Ligand SMILES: Cc1cc2nc3c(=O)[nH]c(=O)nc-3n(C[C@H](O)[C@H](O)[C@H](O)COP(=O)(O)OP(=O)(O)OC[C@H]3O[C@@H](n4cnc5c(N)ncnc54)[C@H](O)[C@@H]3O)c2cc1C
């Protein structure tokens with residue numbers, strides 16, 4: 001149930017505590033990357049039906065950015081990790 | 093069959109046994125000049141205007157469910173043209189004018205009720221913003237009125253004027269705005285399109301788009317392959333999924349919006365009232381139920397249902413605005429999946445594939461657009477040329493830096 005998110009720092013919290021920033025699956029282009037790359041990053045979305053990665057910002061809690069993996073059809077949440085931890089794992 | 097006082101009496105006298113279905117149930121032909129994906133309001137109005145205004149008769153509308161099972165039958169039925177931006181206002185006003193002649197045009201009662209839409213303001217800054225919006229409307233020739241608090245108290249006495257956080261200071265009124273019976277809009281357009289020879293094929297899901305030499309040649313469906321000259325997408329919340337079949341990458345996210353209906357009450361709310369302190373909007377249906385909704389659930393979703401936290405939030409907002417609402421029972425709640433565009437405004441355009449056309453991104457405001465959306469999309473499909481009032485709604489506006497951002501929220505769909 002995506003109306004409850006288990007923050008790795010704060011525990012189970014209602015979605016009202018979060019600002020949801022959307023797609024967390026793609027990295028930010030470099031400043032001098034092409035217009036197309038930036039257009040893609042800012043405006044275009046895969047918008048999957050099923051599993052998706054999203055940034056949730058715990059504004060009314062620890063104020064950390066989290067990466068939430070959940071299903072857009074069933075609202076099931078599979079995992080919640082701190083965004084920094086997520087980036088470290090991706091770099092590995 | 094045309095409806096008239098005479099046909100009503102004649103059918104009543106014969107026991108109402110001789111009414112005919114509103115549209116045929118044809119088997120798909122092997123080829124159409126134009127196939128429209130999606131039998132919602134927009135797909136059906138597009139088919140209707142294609143056949144009636146632009147003389148393209150060999151048209152099919154393919155709908156995966158039954159007609160009206162999508163957002164056209166799930167919305168809160170508000171029609172208005174009180175937009176602010178020059179890219180939007182002429183388009184929605186064109187729609188408003190089509191609404192005003194729709195029942196005569198379709199020979200169908202869509203129960204258009206111009207009861208007036210009032211948007212409330214709660215601060216001096218918000219008042220200024222609404223004055224600006226009203227002026228923007230006047231500049232496009234659309235009447236708007238600012239109603240001050242004392243006058244509003246006389247018209248709508250049951251609002252919570254003295255709320256500590258969101259006192260109601262006044263409102264912006266568009267008198268010509270109001271509501272229409274949403275199912276009837278789908279049925280009326282379906283009947284009209286059918287009478288002009290359009291094949292409406294229900295329970296026919298498009299599962300693939302076939303291309304040869306860079307152009308679309310037809311669609312795979314649950315009823316087999318159907319060929320076409322031009323393919324037009326009007327699939328509302330599922331646009332990304334249908335677009336994917338032709339490798340389109342789109343500036344869309346699918347989100348769910350909930351709506352609620354209460355038990356039937358005697359007439360008590362005359363207008364459509366929109367709460368500027370949040371996003372709550374309410375009107376009373378002709379059957380007496382109060383129809384209301386508020387913001388989207390916040391995260392992207394393909395489920396045609398929402399979460400309870402948002403339902404509670406909607407109720408809180410409603411009771412903040414109208415305390416008496418706390419004693420009314422809610423009978424039904426449901427959700428609809430909408431494609432939220434990156435600037436909150438719709439997209440009507442050609443695509444990178446020459447004979448593939450796109451109508452999407454209606455967010456939660458597309459019902460009011462049904463007539464204009466169909467008209468402009470039909471214009472585009474028939475003439476390969478954008479209708480003048482839809483020029484600002486083209487797909488490349490994001491890349492060119494001309495987003496039509498009514499809310500000023502930037503490229504974040506869940507903030508529009
Ligand atoms: C709760 C709610 C309240 C709203 N309130 C308002 C309001 O008050 N005023 C307003 O102006 N707007 C409102 N809206 C928005 C409005 O309803 C929509 O923008 C508009 O109805 C969308 O256009 P449509 O009618 O064509 O979509 P739909 O009726 O959803 O039509 C799209 C159709 O495409 C079909 N489809 C999808 N994929 C396929 C496929 N692969 N093959 C075949 N068919 C397919 C679907 O089954 C669907 O029937 C509201 C929306 C919701 C959800």
Ligand SMILES: [Zn+2]
Nearest residue numbers: 007010061062
């Ligand atoms: Zn936290």
